[in-house]
Amino acid sequence: ALRGQFFDITQVGASAQNLATNARHITDGLLFLNGGTIAALLPWDEGQRMLRNETDYLDYRDKLILPGFVDTHLHYPQTEMIGAYGEQLLEWLQTYTFPVESQYVSHDHAARMSAFFLSQLLSNGTTTALVFGTVHPQSVDALFSAAERVGMRMIAGKVMMDRNAPDYLTETPEQSYQQTRDLILRWHKRGRLNYALTPRFAPTSSPELLSAVQKLREEFPDTWVHTHLSENSDEVEWVKALWPEHASYLGVYHHYKLTGKRSVFAHGIHLQECEWDCLQHTDSSVAFCPTSNLFLGSGLFNLKQCMQKGVRMGIGTDVGAGTTFNMLQTLAEAYKVAQLQSYRLCASEAFYHATLGGAHALDLDTKIGNFQAGKEADFVVLDPAVTPLQKLRYANSRDIYEKLFVLMTLGDDRNIWQTWVDGKCVWQREMLEVAA
Ligand code: GUN
Ligand code: FE
Numbered sequence: 001a002l003r004g005q006f007f008d009i010t011q012v013g014a015s016a017q018n019l020a021t022n023a024r025h026i027t028d029g030l031l032f033l034n035g036g037t038i039a040a041l042l043p044w045d046e047g048q049r050m051l052r053n054e055t056d057y058l059d060y061r062d063k064l065i066l067p068g069f070v071d072t073h074l075h076y077p078q079t080e081m082i083g084a085y086g087e088q089l090l091e092w093l094q095t096y097t098f099p100v101e102s103q104y105v106s107h108d109h110a111a112r113m114s115a116f117f118l119s120q121l122l123s124n125g126t127t128t129a130l131v132f133g134t135v136h137p138q139s140v141d142a143l144f145s146a147a148e149r150v151g152m153r154m155i156a157g158k159v160m161m162d163r164n165a166p167d168y169l170t171e172t173p174e175q176s177y178q179q180t181r182d183l184i185l186r187w188h189k190r191g192r193l194n195y196a197l198t199p200r201f202a203p204t205s206s207p208e209l210l211s212a213v214q215k216l217r218e219e220f221p222d223t224w225v226h227t228h229l230s231e232n233s234d235e236v237e238w239v240k241a242l243w244p245e246h247a248s249y250l251g252v253y254h255h256y257k258l259t260g261k262r263s264v265f266a267h268g269i270h271l272q273e274c275e276w277d278c279l280q281h282t283d284s285s286v287a288f289c290p291t292s293n294l295f296l297g298s299g300l301f302n303l304k305q306c307m308q309k310g311v312r313m314g315i316g317t318d319v320g321a322g323t324t325f326n327m328l329q330t331l332a333e334a335y336k337v338a339q340l341q342s343y344r345l346c347a348s349e350a351f352y353h354a355t356l357g358g359a360h361a362l363d364l365d366t367k368i369g370n371f372q373a374g375k376e377a378d379f380v381v382l383d384p385a386v387t388p389l390q391k392l393r394y395a396n397s398r399d400i401y402e403k404l405f406v407l408m409t410l411g412d413d414r415n416i417w418q419t420w421v422d423g424k425c426v427w428q429r430e431m432l433e434v435a436a
Contacts, residue, residue: 002031004060008067008370009352012360014310016349023348025400033377036422041371067370068127068378069327070358071317073266073287075132076117077101078320088297089232102168104134110142118146122427124325125380125416130226131156135169137179144187151422155224157198162209177212184220196224202239202252210256224262231267232298250275259284262363269299276309285312285361290333292318304343314358327354328411347404377423386414
Protein backbone atom coordinates (compact mmCIF):
# COMPACT_ATOMS: atom_id res chain seq x y z
CA ALA A 1 0.00 0.00 0.00
CA LEU A 2 0.95 3.65 -0.42
CA ARG A 3 0.26 6.20 2.30
CA GLY A 4 -0.11 9.85 1.31
CA GLN A 5 -2.31 12.69 0.24
CA PHE A 6 -4.69 11.89 -2.64
CA PHE A 7 -6.84 13.95 -4.97
CA ASP A 8 -9.12 12.77 -7.76
CA ILE A 9 -12.48 13.43 -9.40
CA THR A 10 -14.85 10.57 -8.70
CA GLN A 11 -17.33 11.02 -11.56
CA VAL A 12 -17.50 12.23 -15.12
CA GLY A 13 -19.21 15.62 -15.07
CA ALA A 14 -20.46 18.32 -17.34
CA SER A 15 -19.93 21.56 -15.42
CA ALA A 16 -17.30 23.16 -13.21
CA GLN A 17 -19.82 23.05 -10.34
CA ASN A 18 -20.52 19.35 -10.43
CA LEU A 19 -16.83 18.58 -10.98
CA ALA A 20 -16.02 20.48 -7.80
CA THR A 21 -18.71 18.48 -5.99
CA ASN A 22 -17.19 15.25 -7.27
CA ALA A 23 -13.67 16.15 -6.14
CA ARG A 24 -12.23 13.86 -3.48
CA HIS A 25 -9.35 14.94 -1.30
CA ILE A 26 -7.92 12.55 1.25
CA THR A 27 -5.24 14.28 3.31
CA ASP A 28 -3.95 11.02 4.79
CA GLY A 29 -4.98 7.94 2.87
CA LEU A 30 -3.93 4.43 1.97
CA LEU A 31 -3.99 3.16 -1.58
CA PHE A 32 -4.11 -0.63 -1.87
CA LEU A 33 -3.05 -2.27 -5.11
CA ASN A 34 -3.80 -5.70 -6.39
CA GLY A 35 -1.18 -6.19 -9.09
CA GLY A 36 -2.05 -3.74 -11.82
CA THR A 37 -5.45 -2.90 -10.33
CA ILE A 38 -6.59 -0.47 -7.66
CA ALA A 39 -8.04 -2.49 -4.77
CA ALA A 40 -9.10 0.44 -2.56
CA LEU A 41 -8.35 4.02 -1.56
CA LEU A 42 -9.26 4.60 2.09
CA PRO A 43 -8.66 7.26 4.72
CA TRP A 44 -5.81 6.22 7.02
CA ASP A 45 -8.12 5.43 9.95
CA GLU A 46 -10.10 2.91 7.94
CA GLY A 47 -7.27 1.57 5.82
CA GLN A 48 -4.89 1.03 8.72
CA ARG A 49 -6.86 -2.01 9.89
CA MET A 50 -6.31 -3.72 6.56
CA LEU A 51 -2.52 -3.55 6.77
CA ARG A 52 -0.79 -6.86 7.50
CA ASN A 53 1.42 -5.02 9.96
CA GLU A 54 1.48 -1.42 11.11
CA THR A 55 4.36 -0.27 8.92
CA ASP A 56 3.51 -2.22 5.78
CA TYR A 57 3.20 0.78 3.48
CA LEU A 58 5.33 3.20 1.45
CA ASP A 59 5.26 6.55 3.19
CA TYR A 60 4.46 9.43 0.82
CA ARG A 61 2.89 11.74 3.38
CA ASP A 62 4.82 14.76 2.11
CA LYS A 63 3.68 14.04 -1.46
CA LEU A 64 0.48 14.45 -3.45
CA ILE A 65 -0.80 11.47 -5.44
CA LEU A 66 -3.00 12.05 -8.50
CA PRO A 67 -4.34 9.75 -11.20
CA GLY A 68 -1.85 9.54 -14.10
CA PHE A 69 -2.19 12.30 -16.65
CA VAL A 70 -3.94 11.57 -19.95
CA ASP A 71 -2.58 13.31 -23.06
CA THR A 72 -5.32 13.18 -25.71
CA HIS A 73 -3.24 14.38 -28.66
CA LEU A 74 0.43 14.42 -29.58
CA HIS A 75 2.89 13.32 -32.28
CA TYR A 76 5.80 11.16 -31.17
CA PRO A 77 7.84 11.75 -34.35
CA GLN A 78 7.79 15.49 -33.68
CA THR A 79 9.66 15.20 -30.38
CA GLU A 80 12.86 16.24 -32.10
CA MET A 81 11.40 19.42 -33.64
CA ILE A 82 9.78 21.23 -30.69
CA GLY A 83 10.33 24.95 -30.96
CA ALA A 84 10.58 25.25 -34.76
CA TYR A 85 10.69 28.99 -35.35
CA GLY A 86 8.57 31.43 -37.20
CA GLU A 87 5.71 29.71 -39.02
CA GLN A 88 2.01 29.07 -38.65
CA LEU A 89 0.43 25.69 -39.31
CA LEU A 90 0.59 25.12 -43.08
CA GLU A 91 4.09 26.54 -43.60
CA TRP A 92 5.27 24.88 -40.39
CA LEU A 93 4.18 21.49 -41.76
CA GLN A 94 5.99 22.00 -45.09
CA THR A 95 9.12 23.61 -43.69
CA TYR A 96 9.76 21.61 -40.55
CA THR A 97 7.38 18.72 -39.96
CA PHE A 98 7.44 16.70 -43.15
CA PRO A 99 11.27 16.56 -43.40
CA VAL A 100 11.53 15.40 -39.78
CA GLU A 101 8.83 12.75 -40.22
CA SER A 102 10.65 11.31 -43.25
CA GLN A 103 13.32 9.91 -40.92
CA TYR A 104 10.88 7.39 -39.47
CA VAL A 105 11.32 5.27 -42.55
CA SER A 106 14.20 3.88 -40.48
CA HIS A 107 13.06 1.37 -37.88
CA ASP A 108 16.18 2.04 -35.81
CA HIS A 109 15.47 5.74 -35.68
CA ALA A 110 11.83 5.03 -34.77
CA ALA A 111 12.88 2.64 -32.00
CA ARG A 112 15.36 5.12 -30.52
CA MET A 113 12.86 7.95 -30.62
CA SER A 114 10.06 5.77 -29.20
CA ALA A 115 12.16 5.04 -26.13
CA PHE A 116 12.99 8.72 -25.72
CA PHE A 117 9.36 9.72 -26.24
CA LEU A 118 8.07 7.29 -23.60
CA SER A 119 10.65 8.48 -21.10
CA GLN A 120 9.41 12.03 -21.73
CA LEU A 121 5.81 11.02 -21.09
CA LEU A 122 6.66 9.12 -17.91
CA SER A 123 8.99 11.74 -16.48
CA ASN A 124 6.11 14.19 -16.88
CA GLY A 125 3.55 11.95 -15.16
CA THR A 126 1.63 11.05 -18.32
CA THR A 127 0.51 7.44 -18.21
CA THR A 128 -1.85 7.27 -21.20
CA ALA A 129 -1.70 9.05 -24.54
CA LEU A 130 -3.34 9.13 -27.95
CA VAL A 131 -0.44 9.36 -30.36
CA PHE A 132 0.25 10.08 -34.03
CA GLY A 133 3.00 8.06 -35.73
CA THR A 134 4.23 8.85 -39.23
CA VAL A 135 2.99 7.40 -42.52
CA HIS A 136 5.49 4.53 -42.06
CA PRO A 137 4.02 1.40 -40.43
CA GLN A 138 7.42 0.75 -38.79
CA SER A 139 7.00 3.97 -36.80
CA VAL A 140 3.96 2.48 -35.09
CA ASP A 141 5.53 -0.95 -34.63
CA ALA A 142 8.41 0.70 -32.79
CA LEU A 143 6.14 2.79 -30.56
CA PHE A 144 3.78 -0.03 -29.64
CA SER A 145 6.71 -2.37 -28.89
CA ALA A 146 8.21 0.19 -26.53
CA ALA A 147 4.86 0.90 -24.82
CA GLU A 148 4.24 -2.81 -24.40
CA ARG A 149 7.54 -3.19 -22.56
CA VAL A 150 6.50 -0.49 -20.08
CA GLY A 151 2.94 -1.82 -19.78
CA MET A 152 1.39 1.52 -20.66
CA ARG A 153 -2.14 2.02 -21.88
CA MET A 154 -1.64 3.69 -25.24
CA ILE A 155 -3.62 4.39 -28.39
CA ALA A 156 -1.71 5.10 -31.58
CA GLY A 157 -1.81 4.78 -35.32
CA LYS A 158 0.09 5.33 -38.51
CA VAL A 159 -0.67 8.54 -40.40
CA MET A 160 -2.77 8.05 -43.51
CA MET A 161 -2.22 10.63 -46.27
CA ASP A 162 -2.29 10.60 -50.04
CA ARG A 163 -2.09 14.21 -51.23
CA ASN A 164 -0.73 17.70 -50.54
CA ALA A 165 2.40 16.36 -48.89
CA PRO A 166 5.84 15.43 -50.31
CA ASP A 167 6.02 12.23 -52.36
CA TYR A 168 8.23 10.60 -49.76
CA LEU A 169 5.38 10.77 -47.21
CA THR A 170 2.37 9.92 -49.34
CA GLU A 171 0.83 6.59 -50.20
CA THR A 172 -2.10 5.32 -52.24
CA PRO A 173 -5.45 4.76 -50.54
CA GLU A 174 -5.01 1.01 -51.17
CA GLN A 175 -1.60 0.93 -49.48
CA SER A 176 -2.94 3.00 -46.65
CA TYR A 177 -5.85 0.63 -46.17
CA GLN A 178 -3.69 -2.50 -46.29
CA GLN A 179 -0.90 -1.25 -44.03
CA THR A 180 -3.37 0.11 -41.49
CA ARG A 181 -5.31 -3.14 -41.53
CA ASP A 182 -2.13 -5.15 -40.89
CA LEU A 183 -1.26 -2.88 -37.95
CA ILE A 184 -4.75 -3.25 -36.46
CA LEU A 185 -4.50 -7.03 -36.64
CA ARG A 186 -1.05 -6.91 -35.06
CA TRP A 187 -1.64 -4.40 -32.24
CA HIS A 188 -5.27 -3.52 -31.54
CA LYS A 189 -6.32 -4.81 -28.11
CA ARG A 190 -2.95 -6.47 -27.53
CA GLY A 191 -2.55 -5.99 -23.75
CA ARG A 192 -3.20 -2.34 -23.03
CA LEU A 193 -2.60 -1.17 -26.60
CA ASN A 194 -5.28 0.11 -28.95
CA TYR A 195 -5.33 1.30 -32.52
CA ALA A 196 -6.47 4.66 -33.84
CA LEU A 197 -7.23 5.19 -37.54
CA THR A 198 -5.17 8.31 -38.19
CA PRO A 199 -5.91 10.29 -41.35
CA ARG A 200 -3.66 13.35 -40.84
CA PHE A 201 -6.40 15.90 -41.71
CA ALA A 202 -8.81 16.65 -44.53
CA PRO A 203 -6.31 18.59 -46.70
CA THR A 204 -3.94 15.60 -47.01
CA SER A 205 -6.80 13.16 -47.68
CA SER A 206 -8.50 12.41 -50.99
CA PRO A 207 -12.11 11.22 -51.00
CA GLU A 208 -10.75 7.72 -51.71
CA LEU A 209 -8.50 7.86 -48.67
CA LEU A 210 -11.34 8.88 -46.36
CA SER A 211 -13.44 6.08 -47.90
CA ALA A 212 -10.66 3.67 -46.96
CA VAL A 213 -10.75 5.00 -43.39
CA GLN A 214 -14.52 4.57 -43.34
CA LYS A 215 -14.21 1.01 -44.57
CA LEU A 216 -11.70 0.18 -41.82
CA ARG A 217 -13.92 1.70 -39.19
CA GLU A 218 -16.81 -0.42 -40.39
CA GLU A 219 -14.61 -3.51 -40.33
CA PHE A 220 -13.14 -2.68 -36.90
CA PRO A 221 -15.84 -0.67 -35.11
CA ASP A 222 -14.02 -0.64 -31.76
CA THR A 223 -10.94 1.18 -33.11
CA TRP A 224 -10.44 4.89 -32.52
CA VAL A 225 -10.35 7.72 -35.09
CA HIS A 226 -7.76 10.43 -34.51
CA THR A 227 -7.31 13.49 -36.72
CA HIS A 228 -7.08 17.29 -36.79
CA LEU A 229 -10.00 19.69 -37.12
CA SER A 230 -10.29 23.42 -37.67
CA GLU A 231 -7.00 24.48 -36.14
CA ASN A 232 -5.99 27.44 -38.29
CA SER A 233 -7.97 29.94 -40.43
CA ASP A 234 -5.95 29.30 -43.61
CA GLU A 235 -6.46 25.58 -43.11
CA VAL A 236 -10.24 26.08 -42.76
CA GLU A 237 -10.30 28.11 -46.01
CA TRP A 238 -8.25 25.42 -47.75
CA VAL A 239 -10.68 22.72 -46.66
CA LYS A 240 -13.55 24.78 -48.14
CA ALA A 241 -11.67 25.00 -51.43
CA LEU A 242 -10.73 21.30 -51.50
CA TRP A 243 -14.14 20.02 -50.37
CA PRO A 244 -16.64 22.56 -51.81
CA GLU A 245 -19.53 20.11 -51.63
CA HIS A 246 -19.39 19.99 -47.81
CA ALA A 247 -20.97 22.68 -45.63
CA SER A 248 -18.26 22.60 -42.97
CA TYR A 249 -14.86 21.16 -42.07
CA LEU A 250 -16.36 18.64 -39.65
CA GLY A 251 -18.96 17.88 -42.31
CA VAL A 252 -16.20 16.26 -44.41
CA TYR A 253 -15.37 13.75 -41.64
CA HIS A 254 -19.04 13.29 -40.78
CA HIS A 255 -19.83 12.42 -44.40
CA TYR A 256 -17.39 9.49 -44.20
CA LYS A 257 -18.92 8.42 -40.86
CA LEU A 258 -15.75 9.30 -38.99
CA THR A 259 -17.54 11.17 -36.21
CA GLY A 260 -18.78 9.33 -33.11
CA LYS A 261 -17.68 7.93 -29.80
CA ARG A 262 -13.94 7.14 -29.95
CA SER A 263 -13.41 9.86 -32.58
CA VAL A 264 -10.95 12.44 -31.29
CA PHE A 265 -10.53 15.71 -33.16
CA ALA A 266 -7.53 17.81 -32.24
CA HIS A 267 -8.02 21.58 -31.83
CA GLY A 268 -11.51 22.59 -33.02
CA ILE A 269 -10.77 26.30 -32.72
CA HIS A 270 -12.67 27.86 -35.60
CA LEU A 271 -15.86 25.85 -35.37
CA GLN A 272 -19.31 26.97 -36.50
CA GLU A 273 -22.26 26.42 -34.19
CA CYS A 274 -23.45 23.50 -36.34
CA GLU A 275 -20.07 21.80 -35.95
CA TRP A 276 -20.27 22.02 -32.15
CA ASP A 277 -23.75 20.53 -32.40
CA CYS A 278 -22.49 17.73 -34.62
CA LEU A 279 -19.68 16.93 -32.17
CA GLN A 280 -22.24 16.83 -29.38
CA HIS A 281 -24.88 14.69 -31.01
CA THR A 282 -22.40 12.21 -32.46
CA ASP A 283 -20.66 11.97 -29.03
CA SER A 284 -17.30 12.85 -30.60
CA SER A 285 -14.38 14.28 -28.61
CA VAL A 286 -12.09 17.24 -29.00
CA ALA A 287 -8.52 17.67 -27.77
CA PHE A 288 -7.73 21.13 -26.43
CA CYS A 289 -4.03 21.85 -27.09
CA PRO A 290 -3.27 25.23 -25.53
CA THR A 291 0.52 25.39 -25.90
CA SER A 292 0.31 24.39 -29.55
CA ASN A 293 -2.51 26.82 -30.33
CA LEU A 294 -0.52 29.67 -28.82
CA PHE A 295 2.82 28.61 -30.31
CA LEU A 296 1.49 28.32 -33.88
CA GLY A 297 -0.76 31.37 -33.40
CA SER A 298 -3.75 29.21 -34.29
CA GLY A 299 -6.30 30.82 -31.97
CA LEU A 300 -8.11 30.38 -28.68
CA PHE A 301 -10.09 27.23 -27.94
CA ASN A 302 -13.59 28.03 -26.67
CA LEU A 303 -13.66 26.00 -23.47
CA LYS A 304 -16.85 27.63 -22.24
CA GLN A 305 -18.72 26.70 -25.41
CA CYS A 306 -17.35 23.16 -25.20
CA MET A 307 -18.53 22.75 -21.60
CA GLN A 308 -21.94 24.30 -22.32
CA LYS A 309 -22.44 22.04 -25.32
CA GLY A 310 -21.38 19.04 -23.25
CA VAL A 311 -18.81 17.91 -25.81
CA ARG A 312 -16.28 15.35 -24.58
CA MET A 313 -12.93 17.05 -24.19
CA GLY A 314 -9.41 16.22 -23.09
CA ILE A 315 -6.14 18.11 -22.94
CA GLY A 316 -3.45 17.48 -25.55
CA THR A 317 0.14 18.66 -25.50
CA ASP A 318 0.33 18.33 -29.31
CA VAL A 319 4.09 17.93 -29.20
CA GLY A 320 5.90 19.10 -31.47
CA ALA A 321 3.66 22.11 -32.23
CA GLY A 322 3.03 22.08 -28.50
CA THR A 323 5.97 23.25 -26.46
CA THR A 324 6.00 20.80 -23.54
CA PHE A 325 5.18 17.22 -22.55
CA ASN A 326 4.28 18.51 -19.11
CA MET A 327 0.60 18.53 -18.19
CA LEU A 328 1.02 21.07 -15.37
CA GLN A 329 2.50 23.60 -17.76
CA THR A 330 -0.16 22.75 -20.31
CA LEU A 331 -2.92 23.41 -17.75
CA ALA A 332 -1.32 26.77 -16.93
CA GLU A 333 -1.63 27.74 -20.60
CA ALA A 334 -5.20 26.39 -20.74
CA TYR A 335 -6.04 28.68 -17.83
CA LYS A 336 -4.64 31.70 -19.69
CA VAL A 337 -6.46 30.83 -22.92
CA ALA A 338 -9.70 30.67 -20.91
CA GLN A 339 -8.88 33.94 -19.12
CA LEU A 340 -8.60 35.73 -22.48
CA GLN A 341 -12.23 34.69 -23.06
CA SER A 342 -13.51 35.46 -19.55
CA TYR A 343 -13.86 31.80 -18.57
CA ARG A 344 -12.51 30.77 -15.18
CA LEU A 345 -10.75 27.41 -15.29
CA CYS A 346 -10.62 26.34 -11.65
CA ALA A 347 -8.16 23.74 -10.36
CA SER A 348 -10.67 20.91 -9.96
CA GLU A 349 -11.92 21.38 -13.51
CA ALA A 350 -8.36 21.65 -14.86
CA PHE A 351 -7.16 18.45 -13.15
CA TYR A 352 -10.38 16.73 -14.21
CA HIS A 353 -9.60 17.50 -17.86
CA ALA A 354 -6.05 16.19 -17.39
CA THR A 355 -7.22 12.89 -15.84
CA LEU A 356 -10.78 11.51 -15.80
CA GLY A 357 -12.05 13.99 -18.41
CA GLY A 358 -9.26 12.98 -20.78
CA ALA A 359 -10.07 9.33 -20.10
CA HIS A 360 -13.73 10.08 -20.89
CA ALA A 361 -12.71 11.81 -24.14
CA LEU A 362 -10.86 8.61 -25.08
CA ASP A 363 -13.76 6.40 -23.93
CA LEU A 364 -11.44 4.89 -21.32
CA ASP A 365 -13.13 6.29 -18.22
CA THR A 366 -14.24 2.84 -17.06
CA LYS A 367 -10.57 1.78 -17.00
CA ILE A 368 -8.49 4.80 -15.93
CA GLY A 369 -8.78 8.40 -14.69
CA ASN A 370 -9.22 8.13 -10.91
CA PHE A 371 -8.70 5.88 -7.87
CA GLN A 372 -11.97 3.98 -8.09
CA ALA A 373 -11.56 0.35 -7.00
CA GLY A 374 -11.16 -1.94 -10.00
CA LYS A 375 -9.51 0.66 -12.21
CA GLU A 376 -6.03 0.23 -13.59
CA ALA A 377 -3.30 1.39 -11.21
CA ASP A 378 -1.78 4.30 -13.16
CA PHE A 379 -0.89 7.30 -11.04
CA VAL A 380 1.62 10.04 -10.43
CA VAL A 381 3.32 10.95 -7.17
CA LEU A 382 3.98 14.68 -7.09
CA ASP A 383 6.30 16.66 -4.93
CA PRO A 384 4.04 19.70 -4.63
CA ALA A 385 6.78 22.20 -3.75
CA VAL A 386 10.36 21.80 -4.98
CA THR A 387 11.66 25.28 -5.77
CA PRO A 388 12.08 28.06 -3.19
CA LEU A 389 9.25 30.00 -4.83
CA GLN A 390 6.95 26.95 -4.85
CA LYS A 391 7.75 26.26 -1.19
CA LEU A 392 6.95 29.83 -0.22
CA ARG A 393 3.74 29.87 -2.22
CA TYR A 394 2.69 26.40 -1.06
CA ALA A 395 3.10 27.39 2.59
CA ASN A 396 0.84 30.37 1.87
CA SER A 397 -1.96 28.31 0.31
CA ARG A 398 -5.12 27.77 2.29
CA ASP A 399 -6.59 24.58 0.87
CA ILE A 400 -6.07 21.84 -1.68
CA TYR A 401 -7.67 23.87 -4.46
CA GLU A 402 -5.28 26.73 -3.99
CA LYS A 403 -2.39 24.27 -3.75
CA LEU A 404 -3.41 22.56 -6.98
CA PHE A 405 -3.86 25.88 -8.71
CA VAL A 406 -0.40 27.03 -7.64
CA LEU A 407 0.99 23.67 -8.75
CA MET A 408 -0.42 24.13 -12.25
CA THR A 409 0.72 27.76 -12.37
CA LEU A 410 4.30 27.23 -11.17
CA GLY A 411 4.78 23.51 -11.71
CA ASP A 412 6.78 21.55 -14.25
CA ASP A 413 8.60 18.22 -14.56
CA ARG A 414 10.59 18.88 -11.38
CA ASN A 415 7.36 18.27 -9.46
CA ILE A 416 7.01 14.74 -10.79
CA TRP A 417 8.50 12.45 -8.13
CA GLN A 418 7.36 9.04 -9.37
CA THR A 419 5.16 7.65 -12.13
CA TRP A 420 3.34 4.35 -11.64
CA VAL A 421 1.94 2.29 -14.49
CA ASP A 422 0.04 -0.97 -14.14
CA GLY A 423 0.76 -1.05 -10.41
CA LYS A 424 4.52 -0.59 -10.80
CA CYS A 425 6.79 2.40 -10.32
CA VAL A 426 8.25 2.86 -13.81
CA TRP A 427 9.96 6.18 -13.35
CA GLN A 428 11.39 8.06 -10.42
CA ARG A 429 13.19 11.33 -9.99
CA GLU A 430 15.57 9.97 -7.35
CA MET A 431 17.31 7.92 -10.02
CA LEU A 432 17.84 11.06 -12.03
CA GLU A 433 19.27 12.90 -9.03
CA VAL A 434 21.64 10.07 -8.17
CA ALA A 435 22.81 9.89 -11.78
CA ALA A 436 23.45 13.65 -11.89
N1 GUN B 1 -2.55 19.39 -38.91
C1 GUN B 1 -2.15 18.43 -39.75
N2 GUN B 1 -1.00 17.87 -39.34
C2 GUN B 1 -0.66 18.50 -38.21
C3 GUN B 1 0.44 18.38 -37.30
O1 GUN B 1 1.34 17.56 -37.46
N3 GUN B 1 0.44 19.20 -36.23
C4 GUN B 1 -0.55 20.10 -36.02
N4 GUN B 1 -0.49 20.89 -34.94
N5 GUN B 1 -1.58 20.25 -36.84
C5 GUN B 1 -1.63 19.46 -37.93
FE1 FE C 1 -1.44 17.70 -33.84
